Structures are given as structure tokens and as C-alpha cells.
Amino acid sequence: ETGVTQSPTHLIKTRGQQVTLRCSSQSGHNTVSWYQQALGQGPQFIFQYYREEENGRGNFPPRFSGLQFPNYSSELNVNALELDDSALYLCASSLTSGGAGSYNEQFFGPGTRLTVL
């Protein structure tokens, strides 16, 4: 059983550019959540994908978008990059199977470190 993997590990972009980050979920998981962790801060929820559809979104502008594929892997796309987008981007996968109150542990990947110059 493989864990959550993310690519690339590090990335440097300039303001105004676009970036795509990738996440492969843990085997058997059907849900992917993305988080942004700025330096010295806790992770902030960007959005979650379940069955290839967005299933909840945090306080991030529309230039942050995502996709989930039939194999449950996911992409995070950020357009018109700004300096403040520099952060560690974390992906977490889980298995959504129970009701609204059920516990679904999220397993985090190692993250992609994005630097915007």
C-alpha cells in the first residue's frame, strides 16, 4: 500500500505565472483535500474533491482551482501567481464511506514547496 505522494517537491515561479501541483492519493482512498501552509502558520483548507467534484471550499479566490481524476488523483492549479502564494501545499487523502458524523482519517503527503518571485 503506497502513501500519499505529491509532485514536484519544490517549484519556483514568477508573479503572474500559472502552476499545477499533483497529488496521488493513498490506495483505496476516494477523497482528496488541499491545504496551503504559509511559513510559520498552520495549514489552511483550500478545497476538497470527492467523486471528481468539489466538495467544500475554504476562503481562497477562484484562481485556485482543482481537478480529481477517475483514479482519485488530483491537481491543484493556481493562476496569476502572487508573491503571497509562496507556501507549502499539502494534499491529504481519505476514504469517505460513512455518514456526516463519521470519522475519516486524512493522510497527508510531504507537500510541494512553491516559491513565487
Added chain:
Amino acid sequence: GEDVEQSLFLSVREGDSSVINCTYTDSSSTYLYWYKQEPGAGLQLLTYIFSNMDMKQDQRLTVLLNKKDKHLSLRIADTQTGDSAIYFCAESKRGSQGNLIFGKGTKLSVKP
């Protein structure tokens, strides 16, 4: 104000107990979590507690939850140098378990 608050730093001696505290604001939180993050790494779930529980123990870790005061703590017994890391408290709410709300993290330094 912040949904989840933690003190930023804690320093202890090896072998002592560490207690990391957290306060949260939303009484509808269903699960509360403690994550560990080592330098350059992702997040590792240490333990979690359901909101109708008061305490959970797992080997060296003890979680205490005071729902009335919205206070969560993590006690690490016999703290080791390998426990040096940043510890995040997080909460999730009914119907949105995928949306974890994290504190800013407490940096634990363990001195030999």
C-alpha cells in the same frame, strides 16, 4: 479571532512531561486532532478525540478535552529529543470532516 489558538513555543528537558495546550471557539466541532510536523515533512496524525469524550490515552500520549472551556491538551510523557517538532491542534465540524481548521502550531524543543 482565530478559530484555534495555541502557544507558539514550549521547551522541556528530556525525560520530563510536555503539555501542549489549545483552545477552540466552535462548539459544533465533532473531532479534535493533534498533528506532528517535523522539519521539511508533511503532517503526521498523532491522535484524535471525539467531542463527546473527555480523555484518550495512547502509549505516551494523553489527550484531555474540556468542552465547557473549549480547551484541548496533549501530554507527552517521558519526552525524548525525537519528539522535537511542531505540534498542531486541529478541529473539524459535523458534515465537513474534510475541512480541518488548524492552529498556528506549537514548536516543542527538547533539551538533552
